[in-house]
Amino acid sequence: MALGGTLQSSRECPHRERGRRWVVTDVRDQSSDTPVAQCQSIALGRERDASAATSQQAYGAEVEPNVPISRWSIATLSRQTALVFSGKMVGAGLSFVISLLVARWLGPEDFGLFSLFIVILILGNDVLGEGLNPGVVRYYTMYCGSHPTTASAVLSNALLLRVALGIPVILVGAALAVGANKLFHDSRYAWPVILGLIGSCGAALVSFSLSAWQARQEFSTYSLMAPLVNVLRLVSLAGLALVGPVALEPIIGLHVASYYLCTVLGLWILRPHLIFRLDKELLKELLRFGKWPAMASLCFVLQNNLAVPVLTYTVGATEAGLFAAGLSLLLVVDLLTASLITTLLPKVGFLTDHAQWRSYIRRFLPLFLWMALVLLPFVFVARPIVLWLFGPSYEGTVPVVQLLFLGTIGTLMTHPLYPVLYTMNRPYLFSLTQGVALLGWILAGWWLIPLYGALGAAETTLWSRLLQSIVLVVVLRYALASTLHKGSGDLVPGAGGV
Template identity: 25%
Template sequence: MTEAEAATGTAGDDQAAADWAGGHQERVRAAIGWSYLLTAGRFGSSVLVTFLLAKLLGPEEFGIVAMGTVLIMIVQTVLQQGLTAAIVQREGLTRDHVDTAFAVLAASGVLLTALTIAVAPLWAVVNREPGLAGVTIALSPMVLLQGLSIVPEALLRRDLQFRSVAIRTLLAAVLSGMLGLGLAIAGAGVWALVGQQVASAFISLVVLWLVCPWRPTGRPRFAALRELWSFSAHSANAGLGAMLSSRVDLIVTGLVFGPVATGIYRLAARLPDVVVDITVRSLQQVALPALSRLQNDRAAFAGHLARLQHLGAVVGLPVLGILAAVAGPLVRFLGPQWSGTELPLRLLCLFGAVNVYGVLLGPALQAIGQPGRLAALTWARGLIGAGVLAALGTLLGRAHPPAQAAGVAAAGVLLQLAINAVSLHVTVRRAAGASLRRFVLPTLPALVAAALAAAVPAGADRLGVGRLDPVLGLLLLGGAATLVAGGVLLVADRPLRRTVSARLRRIRASGAGLAYR
């Protein structure tokens, strides 16, 4: 080969690599857009349904269903066994891998559903709530439905096909919400919440199989299972730890304080959870497949992770600040049965703000093939949290349910701060080899915007806003907090300002082009 031919070949390879990188970035941007649409639609429908159901029902009904759902989530995490991450992350994925994973998960779903039904009466005894057994048994089909959903959903996520995932989730949220509201209006009580959750899982499964082109064809092969399990063993361990870490608050609250405190805590956690879902966990869904493609280039990996974190902070932290600002009128709107939920809601907004800095770290460790570190971190968070909350139960055992819920929320904030500090060091400094300043500093304008938005009620109360109709107070406080947060971001966040300016220039340019034609 001549030098000219070699140069031509190298240039061609470089151009092909550049074309692939450009195409990959475009697919990632499209996936992020659909991921946001996915959770935005779920946010709008599920929050509306949740608060309408809260107005029709009370804390005890919400608490009983939350206690039953915890057991279902534990079993679903065991069922998943880390195979989702293995399918998404593995570079050399074959049909044998996919068919084997589906066969194992379907069979395990049947067995674990039966086990859940058998354990339900014991779960009710442990929680000292007789009605919990029937609720848990009614929720148990969600385990099998999850087992049948894991593989097709993982394949769609692997290929960044979030449009299909968005369609599935939006339909399930809307249709199941309509069913739940209809049952609540008819006087079904706690069964309205149960019916909503089971219907959501069933509709999700049906739509998922309609939009996913893959169908199982082959027989399970043990060699393929061993190859998947080499990654999945650590990932499953991390998944169990993550579930314990994220649900230890509900588990311990139900065991120690009972259904009323659990219902108050669950409702107070609902909105901050959804805000984090729509802002940062939407990015989390894209982060694993996107970062996995960069696992051998640590500089590009660290840069992409920092950009994702900045985006998550910009869209997540100010919304949490606005939510904290409207906590008062929001709780008044729900009715007197939810009185006292304002403080837990504000504390859980703070918990969500802390959590914004931890959500992307798990996919980052999985993407670079270090799920063992993730497992250690999540198990530490879960076990320490269980001990702290159990001790808290002895201190607040005779307090009113809203105070009990607020205590659990405050403990969660402090614990999450400590765990996030360790997680940032392990993931950003040691695993990715990047500086913490590069990861954290770009998010400070969003943090300031959130804090100032949350402080808006302090000035508004002097003007008598707290005495207004709840809906009017919600609109006024929400509008003022939004203006404050948006103003701070546009002034202080230079990357955001550049992005907005570039988008406006493109809109003006396209408008001018249309006018010229």
């Protein structure tokens, strides 16, 4: 991919259709002074110049837009998924070790405050970081081959957007620090909340770097950088233990510092691909698109994590512990699903028409079903695995794990299909599926959790995940049916982005 072969200037095109935003781009080749005016739709993500569209190719990508989906290499996809999965698993394993060490060193009370810090950090990163990543991948994929300068501008403006959204969060954290004694009834809650807010911005910036490598399909770099922040957290803990007594405040302070150190390293690696040029129209598009995945991500996180505090409040910590043990055991399956989506999202971004979208679903849905069938026997060996890992006191976790596992299998079968909604420029439809699933969880949990404790929470999560899968399939059918059945990839008038 040539970097710097074109000079571009953009202005808003006077021709608009409902739900679409058009810009006129003047492309001037270095070997010629003749500008070629091209009308391209940011909302649809499609080049009007057919020759430019066929030349689109991601840096390091294994899939080109003119290669039929039937010829996509399953071996390449498997290798890339394995790389991403290994990075995520190493990070998750280190996170478990960190939590174990902190729990042993601090005791239950301070560990609870540490957990509060982690929850705030995760929720903040989910909105400011993970939720905005699909927009980065989508728009980078649009331009990476035909307009590399614009692709670099996508990364730069996505970074600026994340900083702009993070500054108010940091200011809130600073304001809380000034008035901590007045705002918090117990001063011990102050620093976990304050540093959780500040740390969430650092986590969001680390997440940006990961999304850039995902968009560029540099999965080897992704797999190395994904667990790095937890490596730094673990090293800092070891250093703190060697220096002197371990306390809550320095632990969470070092955690925050680890995120910002990873941010600096990630941006330094990405510096050749960043062009710090403000593009207000591009910022608006990134925010317009990104708000929907952010809402969907938040709904999914709440759906997965509400059970523990609800159980603690309604039936006690014992039932919450039984459920949490089962949830942690099945993290592996969700990481596998997330790894598949990470590798597929930039590839699906090349698909621009109805036939390609249908072909993707027909090609990969049987693969996801086959993976689910391979994993299904775990239901029958769950009991010895649970008792071996957690001990005989966790007998009540066995049925919890079995029910939760069926839900994660349902997610594995259908979740990797939702990137099609993103390439259709309909991210709000995926947010709808996640919102419906969260509502289903609330309604089912209202009745089942107080009656059946951990088992009721597992049933609630199972039904919400199955509902999520069913609604996603229905929404995909609707979205495909509402597109024109032609190669142009145009949506039905008025069905564009929100």
